[in-house]
Amino acid sequence: MEVDLDRARALRVLGRGAMGTVFLVAADPSGPGCGGRYALKVFDKRSSASKRDADRRARWEVTLLSRLAHPHLPSLLGTAETPDLLAWAVPYCPGGDLNELRYSLPDRVFSPAAIRFYIAETISALADLHASGVVYRDLKPENVLLRADGHVTLTDFDLSRLLPVPTSSASTSPPPQAPPVFHRRTRTFAAGHHAKREPTVSSAASAPKQQLQNLVRFLMRSNGAALELAKKTKSARVSPVSRKFAASSGAAWGKSYSFVGTEEYVAPEVVSGYGHGFDVDWWAVGVLVYEMAFGRTPFKGKNRKETFRNVLHMEIDFPGDTQRRMPELTDLISRLLERDPARRLGYAGGADEIRAHPFFAGMAWDMLAEVTRPPYIPPPAEDDAAAAGEGFDVRDYFKKLHQPPPPGSDTSSSDFSSEF
Structure with a gap:
């Protein structure tokens, strides 16, 4: 229309x-x-x-x-x-977004029940995207909007990317046209997919040696450029600087090599430049759960360089006796924030593997929008x-x-x- x-x-x-x-x-x-x-x-x-x-x-x-x-x-x-x-x-x-809602709460953290609700709906949205071959790559609370009925809607898809998915888990509807090669991005704005997936991330070790050497040199140059480009913004998105080389080689491996995302939510494989697949979205879910539970992201440093170093090396810090009081919640976070994508929750079984985690016990996944009452209803x-x-x-x-x-x-x- x-x-x-x-x-x-x-x-x-x-x-x-x-x-x-x-x-x-x-x-x-x-x-x-x-x-x-x-x-x-x-x-x-x-x-x-x-x-x-x-x-x-x-x-x-x-x-x-x-x-x-x-x-x-x-x-x-x-x-x-x-x-x-x-x-x-x-x-x-x-209803605004999850970030606005969190700041409106007295202690600026969500209860486990509220986290379970909002994350369950977010996982369902990501599962549907993945089933269509789309990796989202910009999950953060500002991009999770609240409808008038209190249920969530993801927004802002310009950093998403089409990646190959196995035939067995492909969506029955035709996938959208693959996004083109982009070179720069400096900003973001805040306004205000559901099938089992087999692993699609494959090892770069099978590539020819010279191709890998060229790729490493390319990533070092583009990562440096992206870091410099992102210095202007407080919660900067790390953006695709050049995909020409990576797009030609990464598509065959089921990976993208774009240095892209929001710095506090980017996965280690994005920072390291080893190539990434759908599993970067599950990492971001882990960061989002942590922030909703504890009021801060787990790897934020004094500057961008320290944040990226923390993403690569820092152990997750759970405040107080949280692990004893909320073992299912902290276990979910720990398994989503596994630095090795092949060991990350969701790698082997996609969204279904995450849905089966004890933190979501009793969740009526097929009836989220119909029978589950949202924790907050906008006026x-x-x-x-x-x-x-x-x-x-x-x-x-x-x-x-x-x-x-x-x-x-x-x-x-x-x-x-x-x-x-």
């Missing part, structure tokens, strides 16, 4: 990032949302330093969204494109019918971004800056 940008009235900005600005939009009764509200992500083709690659990333996300059909993954409501803008609409999640959304008439035009918003500032004005704190 086409989104009519002539009639779309944005009520406010939900988030900004390198890949676009997200608006809360009052829905046209004849368009997506049918009289309610929706989130509109808009990619400004003029604002990216690498326009061609950013455009490909945006189109990959739209393509993927058009194929998703899972209760904990977003659906594509509609799209719009002009010579300067590419926009796509998805359902609005009024009813305000009626924006009146506000819709006072909203602003999305296209005018971006026109202002590209207007030259008045002579002598200070633009360092402009609300319309595309850099963060």
Whole structure:
């Protein structure tokens, strides 16, 4: 369905990032949302330093969204494109994200029961992605949104990647078109798949010696560039710097060699450059569970270099007598945060292996969205019918971004800056 940008009235900005600005939009009764509200992500083709690659990333996300059909993954409501803008609409999640919810709690940690609920739904979403051959690669609390009914929805798929999956576990629906080769990424924004999988990560030892030597040299160069590129942002995503060599060799091995992710959530195999597969998402689940339980991520250092060193070498620290009081929870974290992907929970049996862990005993996996009551129900959304008439035009918003500032004005704190 086409989104009519002539009639779309944005009520406010939900988030900004390198890949676009997200608006809360009052829905046209004849368009997506049918009289309610929706989130509109808009990619400004003029604002990216690498326009061609950013455009490909945006189109990959739209393509993927058009194929998703899972209760904990977003659906594509509609799209719009002009010579300067590419926009796509998805359902609005009024409950914010898990990070916002955690900070609203008195002690800023979740109970084991709440963790079990939110992580179970997140695992179901990741399982569906994996079954379609998509590795997510950007799991963090800011990307786990809460719908009006309290259930979760994953968001932000531009760092995802299509990888080969075994025929026995492939989805019955055709997979989306493989994402293209991208070169740079500097930012993220915060707005606000379910079949058994055989292991797809294979050893690089079978590659020719010269090819491996070339790969190591490439990774050393690209990792260094990615680290330098990411210095501008507090919780930076480590982004694909160049995939040309890695994409040609990694696809045959069922791995990606992109240096990509959010620094506190990246898996050791991403930091080391050995190549990664679907198992990086299970590592990120372990980091997310730890943060929800203890209010901090397990490997965060004083700077990016120390964080990556901790990811590679530091032992997991469980506060106090947590291991005695919550043995199932700490065991789940420990097994997900196994540095060797081949020993990590989920490697051998995919999501089903994680579902079978004692921490999830009694969980009705097939009926999560129907019978499980969420720990938190967002308050009813305000009626924006009146506000819709006072909203602003999305296209005018971006026109202002590209207007030259008045002579002598200070633009360092402009609300319309595309850099963060």
